[in-house]
Amino acid sequence: MRLFSIRATVFALALACASPDMAAAQQQPENIPWENSTAIAQKMATVLLERQTGSKGLPLTSFAIEVDLNLDGFPEIFAYRYAPSCDGTNCGNFLFVLEGDSYQEVLGDIPGARLVPQDKIGLSAFKRNGFLDIQSDQMTIGWDGKRYLDASSFPASSLDGAAFLAACQKSKSNEQPAEGEAERVNTECQCQLNRFQVTSFSQSDLDMYTASLAENFEYPTGEKWTALLAVQNNAKDVGTGCDVASGKSQWPPAYFNHGDQPQQKLNFDGFLDACPAQTFILSNHKIGSPDRALSLCGCLAREMPTQGISQEGLDLMAQYYRDEISDADIEAQDVDILAFHDKASEACLSQFPAK
Numbered sequence: 001m002r003l004f005s006i007r008a009t010v011f012a013l014a015l016a017c018a019s020p021d022m023a024a025a026q027q028q029p030e031n032i033p034w035e036n037s038t039a040i041a042q043k044m045a046t047v048l049l050e051r052q053t054g055s056k057g058l059p060l061t062s063f064a065i066e067v068d069l070n071l072d073g074f075p076e077i078f079a080y081r082y083a084p085s086c087d088g089t090n091c092g093n094f095l096f097v098l099e100g101d102s103y104q105e106v107l108g109d110i111p112g113a114r115l116v117p118q119d120k121i122g123l124s125a126f127k128r129n130g131f132l133d134i135q136s137d138q139m140t141i142g143w144d145g146k147r148y149l150d151a152s153s154f155p156a157s158s159l160d161g162a163a164f165l166a167a168c169q170k171s172k173s174n175e176q177p178a179e180g181e182a183e184r185v186n187t188e189c190q191c192q193l194n195r196f197q198v199t200s201f202s203q204s205d206l207d208m209y210t211a212s213l214a215e216n217f218e219y220p221t222g223e224k225w226t227a228l229l230a231v232q233n234n235a236k237d238v239g240t241g242c243d244v245a246s247g248k249s250q251w252p253p254a255y256f257n258h259g260d261q262p263q264q265k266l267n268f269d270g271f272l273d274a275c276p277a278q279t280f281i282l283s284n285h286k287i288g289s290p291d292r293a294l295s296l297c298g299c300l301a302r303e304m305p306t307q308g309i310s311q312e313g314l315d316l317m318a319q320y321y322r323d324e325i326s327d328a329d330i331e332a333q334d335v336d337i338l339a340f341h342d343k344a345s346e347a348c349l350s351q352f353p354a355k
Contacts, residue, residue, distance in 0.1 A: 031258070031259075031260065031261060031262050031263060031305075031306055032258070032263070032302060032305075032306060033263065033265065035265050036263065036265060036266055036268070036302070036305065037065070037066050037302065038063070038064065038065050038066070039265075039266070039267070039268055040066065040268050040272070040298050040301050040302055041064040041065050041066045041075070041077055041078075041079075041298075042058065042063065042064045043268055043269055043272045044064070044077050044272070044294060044298050045058065045064030045077050045079035045094075045096070046058050046064075047294060048077060048079070048094075048096045048103055048105075049079055049081055049094060052090075052094060052105050053081065053090035053091070054090070055081075055090060058079075058081065059081065059082045059083065060082065061082040062079070062080055062081050062082045063079070063080055064077060064078065064079040064080070065077075065078050065079075066078075067123070068253070068254070069097070069123075069131045069132050069134075069143075070130050070131045070132075071132075071251055071252070071253060071254055072254050072351070072353060073253070073254030073255070073256045073351050074098065074295060074299060074351070074352070074353055075298075076095060076096060076097045076098070077095070077096040077103070078093070078094070078095050078096075079093075079094045079095075079096070080092065080093055080094075080118060081094065086114075086115065088112070088114035088115045089114070091114070092114030092115050093107055093113060093114050093115070093116060093118075093121070094107060094114075095107045095148070097147075098291060098292065098295050098353060099146065100355050101288065101289035101291060101292060101355060102289060102291040102292075103291045103294075103295075104146075104147065106146075106147040106148045107148060109147060109149065110136075110139075110141055110148060110149065110150060112137075112139075113136055113141070113148075116136050116137045117137070120136065120137040121134065121135070121136050121137070122134070122135050123135070124140065124241075125241050125242075125244040125245035126195060126237075126238070126241035126244075126245070127237045127240075127241060128142040128143050128151070128154075128199055129142070129143045129144065129145050130143065130237075131143035131148075132251075133151060134148060139151075139152075140152075142154060151198075154198070154199075154200065155200050156197055156198050156200065157196075157197050157200055157201060157202060157203070158197065159193065159196060159197050159201065159203055159206050160203065161193040161196075161197075161206065163207070163210050164189075164192075164193060164196075164206055164209070164210040165186075165189050165190065165193060167210045167213040167214065168185075168188075168189035168192065168193075168210075168213065169182075169185050169186060169189050170213075171213045172185045172188065172189065173185055187246070188239075188242055188243070188246070191242035191245065191246070192235070192238050192239055192242055195238045195241060195242065196235075196238060199234070199238070201231075201234070205231045205234075208227070208228055208231050209228075209231050209232065209235050212228060212231075212232065254351065255351075256303075256347060256351060257343075257346075257347040257350070258303065258306045258347070259303070259305075259306035259307035259308065259340075259343065259344070260306065261305070261306055261307060261308040263305040263306070263310075264310075264311070266305060266310075266311050266314060267311065267314075268301045268314065270314075270315060270318035271297070271300075271301055271314050271315075271317055271318040271321065272294075272297055272298070272301055273318070274318045274319075274321035274322045275293070275296075275297035275300060275301075275318075275321050276290060276293040276294045276297050277293075277321075278293075278321045278323075281293045281296060281297065281321075284296075284349075286349060286352050287352075288355075292355075295352075295353075296348055296349070296352060299344075299347075299348035299352075300341075300344055300345060300348055301314075303344035303347055303348055304317070304340060304341055304344040306344070307340035307341075307343045307344050308336065308340050309337060309340045309341065309344075312334075313334060313337045313340070316330050316333065316334070316337060317330075317337065317341060
């Protein structure tokens with residue numbers, strides 16, 4: 001087997017998370033059709049749900065979709081597993097997030113979350129601790145750093161925001177504002193202050209950020225610079241969330257070096273069966289566990305067709321990953337397939353989440 005890239009190192013406000021129609025609102029390269037994205041999600045979800053529930057297969061009327069909640073380019077997997085008279089234990093809604101070495105199901109601690117109808121689930125405009133909030137029927141759930149919880153359980157702060165509002169309005173205002181500009185700026189700044197209070201910004205955090213908005217602000221060094229950078233990053237997420245909520249902008253997707261080739265509907269099952277078990281995938285220093293291998297293989301399945309790999313090429317790569325054919329065998333049929341694969345593997349590995 002030739003070693004290269006992964007082989008070389010031995011390797012509108014509700015964006016959606018719960019139905020295929022709503023999921024299409026998330027930004028995605030035009031040459032990755034949703035039918036292919038959902039086919040990959042369904043295959044990955046089958047593996048994860050079988051482990052989670054102990055039940056084989058994915059019954060009819062079940063579905064799965066990819067949804068990138070932390071906007072890192074590696075989607076989380078949302079799945080609905082159908083069962084008659086579902087009691088919400090081994091059926092209903094599941095959300096799998098890759099944390100460290102394994103996928104964790106992160107809805108199980110929220111009472112009733114398994115049974116919320118799919119048309120009552122959507123993504124908020126706002127991030128919390130790096131992940132988008134989820135609106136689940138009448139409840140907002142937010143990321144606590146390890147899992148999703150009822151957002152009403154998070155501590156809130158009561159901030160003196162007068163100085164921040166003045167600094168924010170000054171930093172956003174034009175010298176000759178257009179009609180309605182002042183009202184828009186006031187609304188944006190108030191939105192940010194409101195969000196700071198429900199995401200546990202401390203008064204010292206707010207004061208530090210307010211000071212940084214001044215025209216002649218002198219940036220600190222050392223630990224104070226590190227602290228300011230963390231506060232500014234949180235504030236940037238808050239500002240973007242307010243812009244998304246107002247319809248002014250959208251969350252930018254993670255940078256990913258996608259190919260530009262169009263693709264048809266593809267069958268990924270053979271490749272996704274073979275890829276996670278391959279030694280050069282599992283032993284790569286960025287991978288090292290079956291779940292991380294599954295995540296990388298999902299990325300490869302998504303990215304290889306954007307480089308130009310067709311169904312025939314995908315099937316050849318499945319054989320290759322099963323060690324049934326060699327580099328020479330592939331190149332005898334299509335000299336470009338391994339090059340396409342290596343471009344996809346480089347893109348996936350370069351962006352792969354740290355442990």
